[in-house]
Amino acid sequence: MAETVLYDVADGVATITLNRPEVLNAMNDEMGAQLLAALRRAERDEAVGALVLTGAGRAFCSGEDMRAQSERLGAREAGRAEAESGLGRILRERYNPIVERIWDCEKPVVAAVNGVAAGAGASLALACDLRIAGPRAGLVLAFVQVGLVPDSGANWFLPRMIGLSRALEIALSGRRVDAEECRELGLFHRVVADEELPASAREAALRLAEGPYSVRLIRRALRFGAGHSLADTLEYEAELQEMAGRTADHLEGMRAFLEKRPAAFTRRPPGA
Amino acid sequence: MTLVEVGAPEAGVAVVRLRRPEALNALNARLMAELREALFALDADDRVGAIVLTGDERAFAAGADIKEMAGLSAVDMEYADHFVDWDALREVRKPIVAAVSGYCLGGGLELAMTCDIIVASETARFGQPEILLGVMPGAGGTQRLTRAVGKSAAMEMVLTGEPISAERARELGLVSRVVAKEALLPEAVRLARTIASRPRLAVRLAKDAINRAFETTLSEGLAYERRNFYFLFASEDQKEGMAAFVEKRPPKFTGR
Numbered sequence: 207m208a209e210t211v212l213y214d215v216a217d218g219v220a221t222i223t224l225n226r227p228e229v230l231n232a233m234n235d236e237m238g239a240q241l242l243a244a245l246r247r248a249e250r251d252e253a254v255g256a257l258v259l260t261g262a263g264r265a266f267c268s269g270e271d272m273r274a275q276s277e278r279l280g281a282r283e284a285g286r287a288e289a290e291s292g293l294g295r296i297l298r299e300r301y302n303p304i305v306e307r308i309w310d311c312e313k314p315v316v317a318a319v320n321g322v323a324a325g326a327g328a329s330l331a332l333a334c335d336l337r338i339a340g341p342r343a344g345l346v347l348a349f350v351q352v353g354l355v356p357d358s359g360a361n362w363f364l365p366r367m368i369g370l371s372r373a374l375e376i377a378l379s380g381r382r383v384d385a386e387e388c389r390e391l392g393l394f395h396r397v398v399a400d401e402e403l404p405a406s407a408r409e410a411a412l413r414l415a416e417g418p419y420s421v422r423l424i425r426r427a428l429r430f431g432a433g434h435s436l437a438d439t440l441e442y443e444a445e446l447q448e449m450a451g452r453t454a455d456h457l458e459g460m461r462a463f464l465e466k467r468p469a470a471f472t473r474r475p476p477g478a
Numbered sequence: 479m480t481l482v483e484v485g486a487p488e489a490g491v492a493v494v495r496l497r498r499p500e501a502l503n504a505l506n507a508r509l510m511a512e513l514r515e516a517l518f519a520l521d522a523d524d525r526v527g528a529i530v531l532t533g534d535e536r537a538f539a540a541g542a543d544i545k546e547m548a549g550l551s552a553v554d555m556e557y558a559d560h561f562v563d564w565d566a567l568r569e570v571r572k573p574i575v576a577a578v579s580g581y582c583l584g585g586g587l588e589l590a591m592t593c594d595i596i597v598a599s600e601t602a603r604f605g606q607p608e609i610l611l612g613v614m615p616g617a618g619g620t621q622r623l624t625r626a627v628g629k630s631a632a633m634e635m636v637l638t639g640e641p642i643s644a645e646r647a648r649e650l651g652l653v654s655r656v657v658a659k660e661a662l663l664p665e666a667v668r669l670a671r672t673i674a675s676r677p678r679l680a681v682r683l684a685k686d687a688i689n690r691a692f693e694t695t696l697s698e699g700l701a702y703e704r705r706n707f708y709f710l711f712a713s714e715d716q717k718e719g720m721a722a723f724v725e726k727r728p729p730k731f732t733g734r
Binding site: 423442446475 | 657658660661664665
């Protein structure tokens with residue numbers, strides 16, 4: 207059986223490629239399980255400092271495999287399945303762990319959005335730290351077109367990134383938001399030519415992988431701030447800064463600055 | 479090799495660390511006996527005003543030692559007074575801050591709840607999964623969890639066996655603070671040092687009175703509080719504390 211997710215490590219960057227190009231990288235149980243396993247592997251691998259998530263072929267990820275869903279519906283109509291649609295279970299068992307894995311990952315994750323990111327595929331891209339995209343990429347919250355609700359975190363990410371008003375318009379219309387518009391909205395950090403995309407994404411990941419330990423703390427601080435009050439965030443910042451101040455990388459960064467040379471970070475946690 | 483490591487007291491605080499990493503700090507009889515001994519020794523140590531109890535990054539304690547317990551009979555457990563070391567921990571008079579990272583499940587949560595304050599790392603997971611093994615909490619879980627989070631949430635946790643996140647534990651009041659994982663021990667020690675810097679006799683009687691709240695009616699609890707309050711007026715620290723306040727100077731407490 208072909209691998210539905212490819213995993214490759216080079217120069218401290220793990221590249222995870224969704225690999226069902228014949229169905230625009232639609233997600234099924236197997237691909238979900240392999241993606242989760244690949245994310246865990248990259249997180250545990252000490253040689254990996256950052257991740258790139260991308261898709262093989264024309265699409266990034268077209269979301270839930272509609273063929274599987276239509277088979278489930280067929281079964282329901284024939285009265286063979288229980289009354290539940292199964293979508294809640296699929297989210298809890300398959301998508302939610304993946305989104306949480308990306309969100310809670312200790313290492314930065316760059317999405318190389320090579321083509322369309324639709325449905326839950328758009329949510330996967332939004333869960334990453336940076337989105338660098340090809341010109342034919344786009345986000346489609348297609349859920350409304352099939353009578354469903356955005357999921358896999360889209361309702362959390364999108365309003366925080368572009369505001370409730372614009373998020374509502376995009377989710378209610380289910381229209382395709384193309385690469386240029388995504389860039390203007392700030393959803394894509396950069397749009398580059400197709401042939402440059404893999405190298406651009408790798409380079410961005412590599413820069414993060416070579417950064418100080420505080421790269422990890424900065425990601426956590428901003429993610430924390432997105433979900434907490436000012437008072438809680440102020441306290442969290444004080445804790446993190448106290449810890450960042452105790453890292454060897456802080457000392458190295460200060461010295462390098464004073465000596466006007468590039469810093470050589472070791473990314474060791476405080477006290478190590 | 480000991481299963482419980484006791485750090486040298488510093489600024490009034492001793493850190494006690496559970497050390498069975500290969501078993502995610504599962505609590506076996508030997509560990510609990512060592513823990514009791516360590517905590518009783520610190521309770522009697524004048525250099526110590528507060529104690530921090532912690533595990534490691536992966537686990538505070540993932541539970542009681544199931545392998546050790548699996549073969550026991552009800553009669554064995556009754557005669558061996560299986561939880562005698564657990565029960566003894568509530569006799570420690572000095573405040574204990576549990577610093578929890580990673581798994582805090584079953585007996586691990588029961589141990590944390592025996593402490594006075596729980597500080598959690600954002601990675602902590604709390605649960606009472608005993609139901610999944612065909613039993614139920616047996617070292618205080620049904621009583622202390624219910625007192626900490628209320629009936630409905632306690633029922634959900636105990637009857638499903640599913641764990642909750644650190645954030646959720648804070649919402650429920652099970653933990654007082656959630657901190658960044660790197661900051662867990664420093665923040666727990668900072669909190670313990672603050673407590674250790676307070677007049678010791680007052681800390682001791684205040685802890686005693688708060689614990690009484692879980693044991694008695696409101697009227698009796700209020701009467702108990704009042705007696706402890708009056709008792710402190712027999713202390714040098716009360717005279718010093720109030721005199722310093724009136725004279726607008728920092729107090730010098732002696733614990734007498």
